[in-house]
Amino acid sequence: MTDPLKASLAISGLGLEAQSQRMRIVSQNIANSNTTGNTPGDDPYQRKTITFVEALDRASGVMGVKVARVGVDPSPYTLLHDPNHIAADESGMVKMPNVDMLLEMTDMRETVRSYEANLKTAKQARELISMTLDMMRS
Secondary structure, three states: OOOHHHHHHHHHHHHHHHHHHHHHHHHHHHHOOOOOOOOOOOOOOOOEEEEEEEEEEOOOOEEEEEEEEEEEOOOOOEEEEOOOOOOOOOOOEEEEOOOOHHHHHHHHHHHHHHHHHHHHHHHHHHHHHHHHHHHHHO
16 A cells, blocks of 8 residues: 555646746747747637646556646637738638637636645645655654
8 A cells, every 4th residue: 555645745746847848838838829820811820728737656556647748729719800810711700719718817717726735735845745755763
C-alpha cells in the first residue's frame, strides 16, 4: 500500500502538471485572439481545447489526472467587415478567430485556482512529512 502522504504529493504533482498544460493552451488562445489568415479566404487561428482524463500514475501507484488530448473548438468563426484587411474576401469580410476572451479569462481564473489548490495540498503534505520525521527523531 502506498504511503498516503506520498500519494497526496504524487496526486498534487499530476494536478500541477495538468493545470500547467491547461494554462499554456489558454495563453495560446489569448495570444492568438486576433490572428487572422494571411490571404483572402484563409481560416484564422482556431481556439484550442484541452481534455483531462483520470489515469493511473504507474510510478507512484495512485490515480490522478492527465491530459487526454488537445483539440480544436469547432465553433464558427466570427466575421468582421474590414475591406482593407489583407485577409478580406471579395465582399470585405474577414474571418476572425473563434476565441471568446470572456471564456478564456474564466478558464484562466479556474486554472490558476486549481493550480493553487494543488500547490497548497503539496505544501501541506510536505509539512506533514516533515513533522512526522521530527516526531520520529525525538
